[in-house]
Amino acid sequence: MLDQSYYTKADEIIAHYGRRASSLIPIMQEIQEAYRYLPGELLTYVAKEIGVTEAKAYSVATFYENFSFEPKGKYIIKVCDGTACHVRKSIPILEALQKELGLSKKKHTTDDMMFTVETVSCLGACGLAPTMTVNNEVHPSMTPEKALELIAELRGDNV
Amino acid sequence: MTIENRDDLLKQREIAQKEIDSYTCRILVCAGTGCVASGSEKIYQKMLELCRDMPGVSVQFEGHVPHIGTVKTGCQGVCELGPLVRIEPYHYQYVKVQESDCAEIFQKTVLNQQPVERLFYRKNGESYATPEEIPFIARQTRIVLENCGKFDAESLDEYIASGGYDALSKALFDMTPQQVLDEVDESKLRGRGGGGFPAGRKWKQVAAHTDVAEHYVVCNGDEGDPGAFMDGSVMEGDPYRLIEGMTIAAYATGAQNGYIYVRAEYPLSVARLRHAIRQAEDKGLLGDHILGTDFSFHMHINRGAGAFVCGEGSALTASIEGDRGMPRVKPPRTVDQGLWAKPTVLNNVETFANVPGIILKGASWFKTIGTEGSPGTKTFSITGAIENTGLIEVPMGTTLREIIYDIGGGIKGGGDFKAIQIGGPSGGCLTKEHLDVGLDFDSVKKYNAIMGSGGLVVMDENTCMVEVARFFMSFTQRESCGKCVPCREGTKRMLEILERIVNGEGQLEDLDTLEELASMVKNMALCGLGKSAPLTVISTLKTFRKEYQEHILEHKCAAKSCTAMRKYVINPEFCKGCGKCAKNCPAGAITGVRREAYRIDPSICFKCDACRENCAFDAVYVEY
Numbered sequence: 001m002l003d004q005s006y007y008t009k010a011d012e013i014i015a016h017y018g019r020r021a022s023s024l025i026p027i028m029q030e031i032q033e034a035y036r037y038l039p040g041e042l043l044t045y046v047a048k049e050i051g052v053t054e055a056k057a058y059s060v061a062t063f064y065e066n067f068s069f070e071p072k073g074k075y076i077i078k079v080c081d082g083t084a085c086h087v088r089k090s091i092p093i094l095e096a097l098q099k100e101l102g103l104s105k106k107k108h109t110t111d112d113m114m115f116t117v118e119t120v121s122c123l124g125a126c127g128l129a130p131t132m133t134v135n136n137e138v139h140p141s142m143t144p145e146k147a148l149e150l151i152a153e154l155r156g157d158n159v
Numbered sequence: 160m161t162i163e164n165r166d167d168l169l170k171q172r173e174i175a176q177k178e179i180d181s182y183t184c185r186i187l188v189c190a191g192t193g194c195v196a197s198g199s200e201k202i203y204q205k206m207l208e209l210c211r212d213m214p215g216v217s218v219q220f221e222g223h224v225p226h227i228g229t230v231k232t233g234c235q236g237v238c239e240l241g242p243l244v245r246i247e248p249y250h251y252q253y254v255k256v257q258e259s260d261c262a263e264i265f266q267k268t269v270l271n272q273q274p275v276e277r278l279f280y281r282k283n284g285e286s287y288a289t290p291e292e293i294p295f296i297a298r299q300t301r302i303v304l305e306n307c308g309k310f311d312a313e314s315l316d317e318y319i320a321s322g323g324y325d326a327l328s329k330a331l332f333d334m335t336p337q338q339v340l341d342e343v344d345e346s347k348l349r350g351r352g353g354g355g356f357p358a359g360r361k362w363k364q365v366a367a368h369t370d371v372a373e374h375y376v377v378c379n380g381d382e383g384d385p386g387a388f389m390d391g392s393v394m395e396g397d398p399y400r401l402i403e404g405m406t407i408a409a410y411a412t413g414a415q416n417g418y419i420y421v422r423a424e425y426p427l428s429v430a431r432l433r434h435a436i437r438q439a440e441d442k443g444l445l446g447d448h449i450l451g452t453d454f455s456f457h458m459h460i461n462r463g464a465g466a467f468v469c470g471e472g473s474a475l476t477a478s479i480e481g482d483r484g485m486p487r488v489k490p491p492r493t494v495d496q497g498l499w500a501k502p503t504v505l506n507n508v509e510t511f512a513n514v515p516g517i518i519l520k521g522a523s524w525f526k527t528i529g530t531e532g533s534p535g536t537k538t539f540s541i542t543g544a545i546e547n548t549g550l551i552e553v554p555m556g557t558t559l560r561e562i563i564y565d566i567g568g569g570i571k572g573g574g575d576f577k578a579i580q581i582g583g584p585s586g587g588c589l590t591k592e593h594l595d596v597g598l599d600f601d602s603v604k605k606y607n608a609i610m611g612s613g614g615l616v617v618m619d620e621n622t623c624m625v626e627v628a629r630f631f632m633s634f635t636q637r638e639s640c641g642k643c644v645p646c647r648e649g650t651k652r653m654l655e656i657l658e659r660i661v662n663g664e665g666q667l668e669d670l671d672t673l674e675e676l677a678s679m680v681k682n683m684a685l686c687g688l689g690k691s692a693p694l695t696v697i698s699t700l701k702t703f704r705k706e707y708q709e710h711i712l713e714h715k716c717a718a719k720s721c722t723a724m725r726k727y728v729i730n731p732e733f734c735k736g737c738g739k740c741a742k743n744c745p746a747g748a749i750t751g752v753r754r755e756a757y758r759i760d761p762s763i764c765f766k767c768d769a770c771r772e773n774c775a776f777d778a779v780y781v782e783y
Contacts, residue, residue: 087618129542
């Protein structure tokens with residue numbers, strides 16, 4: 001069971017966007033921004049509140065890549081693998097991060113819920129390739145070494 | 160104060176202009192995504208702080224005190240040189256500015272009007288003081304990007320001062336909706352999103368539905384092509400131009416509501432547009448009774464959620480409605496039954512951004528730029544193996560040679576040009592023989608490529624074309640929405656074949672199967688994205704067939720890029736026989752006797768690079 005506060009938050013968000021089918025995506029986006037993931041129970045609740053079937057809500061949530069039913073880490077790192085970044089060697093950066101954090105293609109989040117590592121198809125900062133973002137802050141001209149330094153720095157934040 | 164008629168607009172312009180003129184010195188810090196990533200936010204804060212600390216210098220507006228304004232501007236285009244700072248009225252352009260440079264800029268330029276020469280852009284021993292002198296900018300024609308980098312992207316006043324909203328007031332007070340439609344039609348403006356459909360014709364079809372009360376104007380800002388960021392730059396750098404263009408479209412086609420669909424990866428665009436919409440509403444330039452007339456138009460923003468296919472029209476409207484973003488069979492077309500099954504104008508950002516200029520200066524002016532079939536300019540983002548990456552705008556019909564060599568500064572590191580990928584993952588490749596072809600919608604199509612939204616990725620001899628085809632196919636395969644079989648299954652099978660070839664397990668027959676599948680997907684897929692998904696394979700197979708064959712027959716990758724084609728060898732002359740490589744080899748592929756040269760068995764080696772990385776004597780090398 002989710003804490004009652006989740007439902008209170010959901011109610012606020014629903015009230016802001018209105019009880020309409022077309023509000024489904026913005027509501028899910030806000031919930032995900034608040035909790036860094038989309039709790040399944042909460043989605044069921046939202047569906048009922050705005051009058052769409054649970055099946056429909058899940059079909060939409062699973063269609064879009066941005067929605068995750070799995071909790072994500074405190075720092076969400078997105079390594080850009082768009083064309084420009086790919087050509088300028090973004091994959092070694094991804095591999096270095098995965099190796100350092102013990103992650104893989106299937107495992108995206110560290111057990112201590114600190115880091116989530118994903119790829120993204122283009123961040124629109126191609127002039128500074130290869131790039132990656134940490135919680136939406138863009139880091140330009142990355143190298144595997146710079147990425148690892150950044151991880152060390154972020155870890156230091158939490159000591 | 161709301162602007163309720165034409166006179167109010169002129170008055171507002173005067174006030175705004177006065178405010179701008181009251182600055183003795185304006186510091187413009189680029190706030191585009193690229194420069195922000197390079198740290199321009201810190202520069203902005205630092206300059207603000209410096210200007211604040213000086214006695215006698217104020218950032219407030221009081222006539223007798225010298226004013227120094229610091230504003231955040233939109234993308235100035237030369238992303239690699241960021242963070243960019245420009246100082247007006249001296250017009251000095253500084254590149255790669257660091258926080259530590261701020262004090263010197265302040266001392267020399269702001270206080271003493273002297274340039275800081277070491278921060279000028281330098282190329283081949285020459286240094287360039289002003290942006291117009293830099294070849295990258297000097298050779299462009301800027302219409303859509305006219306304001307980007309010139310002033311504060313968030314300020315409605317500055318937009319108005321620069322002539323903003325003149326086009327809307329001309330449309331509302333001097334023209335009927337029909338005249339606006341005719342003007343746009345006459346200008347031959349074609350949709351910049353890729354297809355190149357005439358915008359005027361589209362608008363007229365929507366306006367013709369007089370029997371339906373509700374019409375919509377939708378802007379496609381779901382710039383999903385990797386390697387493309389033109390639309391993002393316009394939304395960030397000149398949001399009011401986009402809003403004005405959409406408002407004119409709404410007036411012409413009788414729409415009451417507009418939606419901008421922005422991709423999730425552009426948080427800055429969303430923030431700027433939200434701010435701009437609020438500002439415009441406050442001034443009465445959006446909402447009910449615009450400029451005091453009977454015309455009302457409301458604007459909304461929808462954020463994408465990470466689905467590339469939503470760049471397709473019917474998928475995009477489905478997503479706004481709260482559904483899975485899947486394309487549907489057409490007809491009915493969007494102009495007849497688009498958003499909520501109502502007649503809908505759907506254009507991309509750049510198309511709408513062209514509209515104010517056309518209305519203000521007329522169709523005949525627009526047609527003097529570009530080619531006969533495709534008038535106007537086109538924005539491109541050039542990236543990849545090129546000296547100057549960034550955002551450019553050139554007249555339609557400009558050749559690749561001019562774009563790559565004159566504007567882009569040539570291939571990075573002086574290498575050889577091999578190919579250019581145009582039109583995103585579903586575009587095609589143009590090569591040396593196309594260097595002198597003028598780029599417009601029609602010419603590009605002839606060579607199995609599409610204009611797409613305008614991403615240009617330059618490749619040199621270090622890029623393997625088979626790997627490029629595999630990369631794009633893996634992108635389109637992953638982003639296939641799965642609705643129609645040709646795209647869902649076809650791209651999957653094509654990707655499997657390409658992966659086999661890249662891994663050195665391809666057969667010659669595979670090439671025929673690839674071609675067959677490609678033509679099947681191209682002809683049978685449901686939507687435009689599916690139809691163009693195999694274009695990269697088709698164009699690379701045609702032009703670079705030899706590379707495919709080398710991968711298959713000789714296990715050779717001329718670009719030295721495919722890992723599977725590598726062969727690890729130990730040079731017996733350098734090898735001291737220490738055995739470190741054998742100890743580190745996870746596959747057990749290295750054998751030998753101590754103090755004698757070791758050997759790698761290529762049939763066991765899986766090319767992990769551990770031996771080469773660990774050799775203290777550089778005895779391990781890679782053969783291609």
